[in-house]
Every structure is written in structure tokens, then in C-alpha cells.
Amino acid sequence: MEINPTKILSEAEMHYQKAKKKAREIRSFYINLGLFCVLIPVIIGINLSFVPQFHWFWLSILGWGTGLAFHGLATFNFRPFVNSNWEQRKIQQFIKEDLEREQAAKYFEEQ
Structure with missing residues (x-):
């Protein structure tokens, strides 16, 4: 490495x-x-x-x-309601949604 x-x-x-x-x-x-x-x-x-x-x-x-x-x-x-765990979960959710959109766009481009 x-x-x-x-x-x-x-x-x-x-x-x-x-x-x-x-x-x-x-x-x-x-x-x-x-x-x-x-x-x-x-x-x-x-x-x-x-x-x-x-x-x-x-x-x-x-x-x-x-x-x-x-x-x-x-x-x-x-921040009792919006803590770092919530923030990390939201970041992961947004990344996942972006990846899904990119994969869907690639799928429709191939067809």
C-alpha cells in the first residue's frame, strides 16, 4: 500500500x-x-x-x-433534534439518491 x-x-x-x-x-x-x-x-x-x-x-x-x-x-x-448522527444519515441518503439517479440515467442512455 x-x-x-x-x-x-x-x-x-x-x-x-x-x-x-x-x-x-x-x-x-x-x-x-x-x-x-x-x-x-x-x-x-x-x-x-x-x-x-x-x-x-x-x-x-x-x-x-x-x-x-x-x-x-x-x-x-x-442539537438534540438535529445531531451528527442525523446529519451523517442524511448525507448517506443524499449520496445514495445521487448514485441511483446516475445509474438510472446510464440505464436509459444504453437503451
Whole structure:
């Protein structure tokens, strides 16, 4: 069995790029989380200083917190309904369908 060094290098490069992308996603989430933790108290302070009778800061917490939660779920691959097994099954299904279409097209071309 012959080993192709360019293929190994390209696979290593592919893994590096995937890991780099994942690290950037995690960094982006932590920046978002940090800004949330710093700015929400500022927003609360502004709200309570200028309009203490109406607590609109809850809308900011709810909106940004929901976005932050979804960002975290996506970053750390928590997808209870669409997980990697589902994704792999769908990929296999699409490959199988494509192969069947190609075989049917070849069959009709021969006739």
C-alpha cells in the first residue's frame, strides 16, 4: 500500500482548518458572553437612573440572553433534534439518491 504524502498533508491541513474554525467560534461566544456580563449591568443602571418606574432592561436581558443561549448551543454542538448522527444519515441518503439517479440515467442512455 502506497502512502501519498500530499493527501496526508491535505488531511492534516483540513483538520487544522476545522480546529481553527471551532476555536474562533468558541472565542466569539466568549466575547459575546463577556459583553453580556459587562453591558447588561450598565443597561440596568441606565434604566433605573432615568426611568425607574418602567423596567425595560428585562427586554434587553430577554432578547440578548436568548440570542446568547442559541449562540452557546450552536457553538458547543448541542442539537438534540438535529445531531451528527442525523446529519451523517442524511448525507448517506443524499449520496445514495445521487448514485441511483446516475445509474438510472446510464440505464436509459444504453437503451
